[in-house]
Amino acid sequence: MNEVKAIVSVVGKDSVGIIAHVCTTLAENNINVLDISQTIMQGYFTMVMVVDISGCSIPFSQLAEELKLSGESKGLSIRIQREDIFDAMHKI
Numbered sequence: 810m811n812e813v814k815a816i817v818s819v820v821g822k823d824s825v826g827i828i829a830h831v832c833t834t835l836a837e838n839n840i841n842v843l844d845i846s847q848t849i850m851q852g853y854f855t856m857v858m859v860v861d862i863s864g865c866s867i868p869f870s871q872l873a874e875e876l877k878l879s880g881e882s883k884g885l886s887i888r889i890q891r892e893d894i895f896d897a898m899h900k901i
Contacts, residue, residue: 813863814843814892817876819856821885823849828856831887834879838872839864854885859892 819831832842840860847856865872873889880887 811863812843812861815860815862815869815889816892817856817858817860817887817889819847819854819858819880819885819887821854821880821883823852823854824883827854827883827885830879830883830885831856831858831876834876835860838875839866840872860889862891 817831817835819827821827828845828847835842840862841864842858842860844859845856846858847854849855862869862872867875869889869891876887876889
């Protein structure tokens with residue numbers, strides 16, 4: 810099966826378990842993390858992930874809403890964009 814990539818971004822006040830929380834939500838929907846970068850800047854946690862959504866068990870719009878609500882429950886902003894949309898938005 811071909812990979813279908815998406816970009817997940819996470820921002821919020823640093824706290825224990827953020828990566829586990831996000832990755833659990835992704836794993837529950839059969840989404841594989843391909844690459845991850847995270848850092849803490851002045852007490853704020855930031856993370857960008859490249860994920861493979863080709864095996865996702867729910868529609869993309871439902872996944873986006875689930876991640877958004879999951880983040881809000883932890884005081885985080887979690888967004889997901891398809892790679893092709895992300896690339897188109899960031900072309901010069």
